[in-house]
Amino acid sequence: MKKLPLTVGVLLLALLGMFVTAVVPSGWAYAMCAAVGYLAEPVVVKRVTSGMQPLPRVGLSVASGSVLRGSSALVLLARAGEGGSGAFVLVALGFLAMQALRVAYGGLLLYVWWCRRLPAVTRNVDLSVLRIPDAPPRRLMDLYRGPIAFIDLPLVAGAAVAVEAGARWAAGGAAAAVLAGVVAVVLLAVPAWRSRHLAAKGRVLDAVREQVRASEPEVVVYFSGDLHSAYQLNGWLPVLDRTKRRVVIVLREREMLPRLDPTTRPVVCLPLGKDLAAFELPSARVALFAANAANNTHLLRMPQFRSVYIGHGDSDKPTSFNPFTKVYDEVWVAGPAGRERYARSGVGVADTDVVEVGRPSLWPVAATTVAAPQPTVLYAPTWEGFHGDEGAATSLITMGPALVRTLLARQPSIRLLYRPHPLTGTLDRRAKAAHAEILALIEAANGGATEDDARLERMAARLDAVRHAGRGDEAQTARDAARPAADWEAVLAEWQDAYWADGTRHRVTAGSRPGLYDCFNHADVLIADVSGVVTDFLAADKPYAVANPAGLDADVFRERYPAAAAGHLIGPDLAGLDELLDRAGGAPDPLAHERGRLRARLLGPVEADPLAPFERALDALLRRAAG
Template identity: 40%
Template sequence: MLQPLRAALRIHTWGGFALALLLGASYAALPLFALLPHLWGFIAASAVSYVVDARLHRVEPAFIRRLAALRVDRVTRFLARDVLLLMLAVRMEAPEPVLAAGLFVLGAQFGMLVLYTALHRVIRRERALPVAVRNMDMGDAGIPKAPPAMLFRRYLRRMLHLDLPMHAGLLAGLATAGWTFTKAGYAVSLGLSALLLLALAAQVRRARRTPEREEIIATLNRQLADYRPEVALYFSFAAVSRDFMYQVNMWIETLENLDRRPLIILRERASFAYLSRTRLPVVCVPRADDLAQLELPDLKVVLYPGNAGKNVHMLRVAEAKHVFIGHGDSDKLASSNRVSKVYDEIWVAGRAGRDRYQRIRHAIDDAAIVEVGRPQLAPIRLHTEHVPGPLPTVLYAPTWEGWSDDDCHTSLIPMGTELVRALLDEGVRVLYKPHPLTGRRSEEAAAADQAIREMLDADNHRRQSADALPDSAVDPESRMQEIRERLDELAGRNRIGDDAQQTRDARMPEHTGSDEWHALEAEWHRLFWSRTGPSRHQVITGQLPTLYECFNQADILISDVSSVVADFVASLKPYVLTNANDLPDEEFRAAYTTAGGAYLLDRACTRLPEILRSVREPRHDPMALDRHTLKEYVLGPDQPTSMERFNTAVNTLAETALLHQQEQEPSGTLLVPALDADRAGLSRPEPS
């Protein structure tokens, strides 16, 4: 009964669930103690509500958002507590002037909060730029400084907590029957609120000095004219978050190694928060009309990692060649979408990708498909370089439930918990890496995901004594946190200020930072795996450890139909595809290319012990030869390297675009106003 309640409230841990219950209990107790009246009970409940509320914001933000959706937002909670305080004062027969003053202070505080919010929105509107920029010098744009962080960031929390002096003063007055502290508390709360309001009002005049849209775009076009980008990576997704930006981040290092000058074009402002480290110029242009004003006369090739409605805004650039490169090579329908016909070329990893598109008869011209490999797979170590640990390590990486039941390939719902239970019975170590979108559409998937986490955590506790780590003079957690902060700094994720401030401070990078980035990531991974021990189960959910580092740790992969499997093929290690519908082996292998080198796991997991023999007894690995054959079919040959083939494809298409431009008469502006995305017929992106 409690598990469905946790899922409904979006609470991820039992500790968070306990805090949520404590918050509810404190608010239930406040009116009871106010009506009795019971001063010390009210003080205790009030203190608990303040502390627990703040804690839940840090550890269970999804639950706080759910409360807001249920109309129990932060303002409502603070207002309810303050009103109940006044009710307590009435029940304890506080003097009328004290009650009247308290009511006035409470009303004035919330009135000033409304005015503060209005001014905050005015400043945000005035400072909103048509573009946001990274790694280009926008110092000449004349963008004013952002308001001080104390006034602008998390202002609601700051303003609401100014009720603390009033709260404490009135409770002190009720406890002592002397009202000096009460008057002082009223004055401090009212005075600080007014002071912050006046300070923010002074920032409005500065914000109004923000340059007009035309001036900002003109400055950006001067920078683009100096840089002269030839290749653009274009990305859009309506609900951008870290869950989707992997589609861009996976291509950054490949772009940095091109012969041509690359540019990254993003369409959603939230993208910047999750963009990885790069020395490349990055432009975020939310509106199609502003995108149409960018001057990119040297642009020859536009690369698209996903299918999105806003792609049409760039596809109308007739002078450039447009290429769908995707964000993984899987057997899902999205990897052979008819929508891809709108692009000039489709770049796939190997022959398998070409054949997948050819199944869509009369849709994609074979000449438009180019095999370029997967440059991102270089960090994956071969099985011959792998050193096994004391226990077989199984990486279970199920895909998510998809946008609909038609494209639902996840094994979590039909067999996920049974599979993990069987793995634990086999005495192996489990690395569980769910897809970032797991549980977004299906509550069943979310419940299975939570159950697996709890099973692994319980088994870790049983193994704790055997997994005791040696004492170390160095605290790995603190060093890992330092590394994360430096990685965020290199990626530009911890820059202070809004988009306008970050654009104001944008400069060309003095160095690439890639060597330091890779060294820090390697050190972080070394500390992470040594800290957790060689036998401890792990639930991997963040950007670190990376997926490919999990590949390098694993002896075998268990996954569903997804690009994760195609990438793992590069290691030549054994891997397993879940066959949740118990299709005949021949039918399953015929339907999914990557099944050609896979062990197939039935829904009841009866084949699991025999499959694990391929790890425990490496000589007993009947699918080894099939994996070697499949690797070239799916990912292409080892020579020339994927990076060389990708670079050659860019250069060849750029030369073709130049030739076609020379054959045509000049057409004026490069970008023209785009069509409505709804009429473009493009599908939403499909995470692999």
């Protein structure tokens, strides 16, 4: 964006220069100004229209410099003494025809976009009945680099040459410009014709609904939220893939689909509330909600569903006892501590509506650490959040860089895994700055990038290609993603093996590559803020520390945040860090017994399969819903 004012200035000067040199007149100077304008305009228009809806974006492109350039060409010809010639009339008519063709192209582009913008975008749903054609080439749909972008170039070039060589060059240029516009319109008309049946949105929605109905889903997992919050649903996908019940995942934001991890379950995105209301699934009787969002009310008002809030982590933060939660029929928590949390908060959730289901996603967590040349510390701070609880605030701002600097100073005796929260820096620029400082510290400690890092990037690109099955626009991707990516797990496992092969390099981890629980398995100790990360880490039965960024009294802190009861505390001055690092080196941990007791309280009784309590609760609710 820093280059935008300069580029705008260059474009304005170039267009002004075209009119000045047209008045002079000077064909060569005019041509030079036109060349600068042609180079600057795509950059300006694309950046200015970034994030705009298609209609204003197309409108700005149609009404962009082409009109001014064409007008300046007419001025140039008139000043060159060709104003009364037949060639001038042909150029003027060509100019008008060229603008009409640009409008026609913009209209076709909007039509193609509208046809291919499905009312229900899917994954793992057979859309063959819709006969979705391949997406048009991206260059054809690009107003800034496509065939329509510079159709006025022959006209402008002909006018520049005409100053010295005669008006016939301008007439020829106008004819070439019109021909180029006709070809561009015809090229886009072909995909417009092939996609025309997708303009019947009602029929498209009916076809998608019938395909989903055919799978007879019993459970709807509903998710809506900010695009950065995709991790909240991604954490549940392995659980949903393992459950024996038939599940369909319903999203509300179409931009969320590319951020979703691969799953075997049908996924349907319904952006419009009216389409959601019309998307009836008679076999489904239970709706699970992984987050609180305003759009949740669109499904909550449907009486056929028993609604359940399953959340996206069990912690002592205020988000785990949000008053909004009382709108659901049931609230599922991990263990007795979750039940006590709601009772203590007084937010209106009845104890009879709280069900303990454990943490069904914890089966990948091992109680042993993957062998590494030196002890590994996992630092996983939370984000700045909305709740305003100073005790549960992120440690990133007050102590994050100092903590990381201290840990890195101990190399090679310590390896650091840094896992920031996905929303880090979205509310507070200080958190963003601290995060950037930590990244720089880790990069410097690693000594810069290596060939292995480049190889990992290439493997990651392959992973993304598998993850986002299909190419082209969202309609083609939905068509091609009718089945789960068969080789996702194998490619992911290959990437993870390569990622962890070097046990000495410090790592910055995020998202599903590698996952949080994979980081647990490679860490000897954890340093985290008050969050669900601490609760889940109890399943690993390893020493951990909770950051106390506000410097609260230790007894007050542990009473307010029960998950810290079996952990070490690290104050803003990093007091307590040395004691934790001694545990990482293998020193006896006096809190080991307390961790076992706390685990049962926070996560529920230990079962061979962590999914079992969740399955029992789901079975029981489905029986009640059927009755």
